[in-house]
Amino acid sequence: MEPVRSQRKLIVNDVVSTLPLYRSAPALEVRLEEFELFALDRLRVLKGISDALSRGRKPEEMEKLAIDLWKTNMRHPQASEVINKDIISHFVLRLVYCRTEDLRKWFLSMETALFRYRFKREKQEAQRALMAEFDLPYKAVSSSEFESVKEKLVLVSRSLGQSSPTADDIFFKVPFEEVPELVAGRRVFISKGHAYIAMSQVVSLVATQFRSHLSRALILTNRKWTTTIAEQEKDRLTPIVEALSSSYLGPDYSQPKEFAQISLKDIEDVAKSSFPLCMRHLFEKLREDHHLKHGGRMQLGLFLKGVGLKLDDALAFWKAEFSRKVGAERFDKEYSYGIRHNYGREGKRTDYTPYSCQKIISSTPGVGDHHGCPYRNFSEENLRAALNKMGVTGRAVGDVMDKVRNRHYQLACTLTFEAVHGSSCDAGINHPNQYFSDSQKIMQSKNQSAA
């Protein structure tokens, strides 16, 4: 099979596809300065994408943004070196981001997103060549089969608000397992286990493949790093790699700072003054119903841990509420385990980190749930009422609702913060515990100046 493989690669190059798949580490010589610089340039692109996504930008905007970021940062004075910079920077960042589960998750998401935007920009022939590279079990749908399912395909495209397919459009048949995103969004017609995907949806197929390959590669890289490379390179690459990884992800609030510790008697006041809306809502519902479902317990529980509530106080807090509904005994039997689990005292003893805004926004609260992001989930009416309760009125409410309509949920929360505290928050809200600690900082400086 070998000779055929490299022949295929040549074809890809002829079609001027500048989209590498990063299948194997390049046998290139890299200068040490380039090692770091290339990686930093690529990191700017990935970080740019990450920021834009968390601000709720629409997909069409994202594509343009990503491509612009790429063009700006990934240039090289020598045209022939552009692709090398691309490949080298990717592999350097693999070393940087393979080391923990969180880093891998972030890198995987950003690289896949980047790959997706770049793939969409490629011409059709280049796209088909890349599909071939992935060895995907797809079959083009014959025209007779197309006729038999055409009605259903039309329904699908109409349900998505798209133009209906004609006999000229190419469709592929793949096992539904290959395209989970398309299935999840009901964006394809499926029958007897096969999904009928349009050429435009091929991006999803290919991105899934890209992601799973990269995911496996990162695990392998991590293993190699910890067993051999880190030690071998401790005077050369390792310090660079370590410096690169700490530069771009914000604090995760798993170690609460001293001044932010709160005690049980403070909770009520501090909830009113410094909790972001999502946590206020959960807190209020807990007080009202003396119960929260699992999603709410996790979101609020971990937040409180991040805010400095000690395990004993947490147990007392939840018990005081829950025992009014289910009784103290049932609380001890059914719920205390979960709280201790959150603090890393049970089971596999993972010390769970409080959820970031991105995670909270993407959660899917169901019947009887109160977690998730209120800016996303509340109806306009309910959100306005909640904001009024927080003391946000008049013009400020309008501005917040504006952001919500454009799906900029974190910006909405930031504006709320600014309205409530009467001061600006330039960094923007990315994490409920950040909201809390920033709020506390302002409260404390107010107290000090009053004193």
Next chain:
Amino acid sequence: MTGDEVSKGSDDMMIDEYEQKQGNVVPDGFNSHYLKVYYGKLFPYADIFKWMSYGNDGKHPVCDQSYFSRREFSFTLDNEVYLRFQSFNSMSELENSVKEKCPVKIDIGPVYSVDPSKRHAYAQSGDNVFTPVERELIFDIDMSDYDDVRYCCSGADVCLECWPLMTIAVKVIDTSLRDDFGFSHILWVYSGRRGVHCWVCDGKARRLTNEQRAAIADYFRVYKGNENSHKKVSFTGLALHPFLARSYTEVLMDFFERKLLLSQEIFSTEERYEKILDMIPDPDQSITSELRGKWQEKRRTANSKDDINVVRWEQLKNMLQSGKHKVQGLRRCVEEIVFSFTYPRLDMEVSKHMNHLLKAPFCVHPKTGRVCVPIDPNRCEEFDPTAVPTLSNLLEQLNIGGLRAEVDNEWDRTSLGKSIRFFRSSFLQPLLKSCKEEMESSYNAKLQQSKNSFSW
């Protein structure tokens, strides 16, 4: 037939002291005595074992002897102690453990990479992990998730007026699993109180990743939101996806108009019809105020023979579908209302993760005493949760039969017999046949491969 035999040796198996006088009546209830008899004589160990083995309990060279022992079971005991990661090497080990521990509930978990009882010897990550490798695709539908659209009961209660919601769920999901996803080995089970469980057992289903399971759950998901958002079902787009369209025309609309509209009296009070009016996008209130006007009239019209719910529903449909009002989002409003009241609401978390546990079929529900019996999806309209055998029913039936020496298939002289025979003929046998075929073809494929490699 009954009197004398009672006082013989194994009379600790007979609980009923009135039995001699009042025939065979066994008072209703759920307790460890009853359970002991149930586990002693009725619980179908062999069927559960055969099912969970998926053909690996045979002698074929390709059989994996470790397969059954890598399956997690969990027991909830009488004193609320919860035992996880139970595993067994054989059917008799499973049987003995259940009889000895007499669990109030038995859950089934995934098949792990190694025997769960040995999990501590394995790392959390890296090569040698303890991790799920196979698990049925499962669904859990609970009536209490429909409390906002049923008026006959709430919470744990279930009656024949709201049970059709479960019937709908079985029909819609079962059809989709077969026609859309191509699965065939599907078991539906009554949860014992207020819902249904679904086990999809095809090999392809058992090997699905968490991501793929989440995708299937999301494909089925329509109802979004909770009390904080107003619109829970929202159809944008110019048409419904073929799956939703089929569900609507084949199941939902029929059940809504023929059954639920009347049994739940959906338009009968102001509070109830306001809830429906809330679902209509109507910025200038033109539609809702007109409808409200009609419905607030206390006097009945001349045609008061028709049920008021039917009348009002027709009025609403006419108004929304007349095309008179050009309001955005009005297009699919009728469907949105029907879907809100009927479309299945799955517990997403149950389906998404391989390591999620689910109650085993043929357990007895502690609060109702009812057995978790299989439901025939082709005849689910006939299923009556209030007629499901209870623990005490079954013991009565055993009593009627009289005390016999260890006889196989004691269940056959009780009403459980029907369920077990159904389980075997429509689910277990076809499943095992297909497992055997899969094993043989994979064996043959391997033989071919090794033959080919020799030709080098």
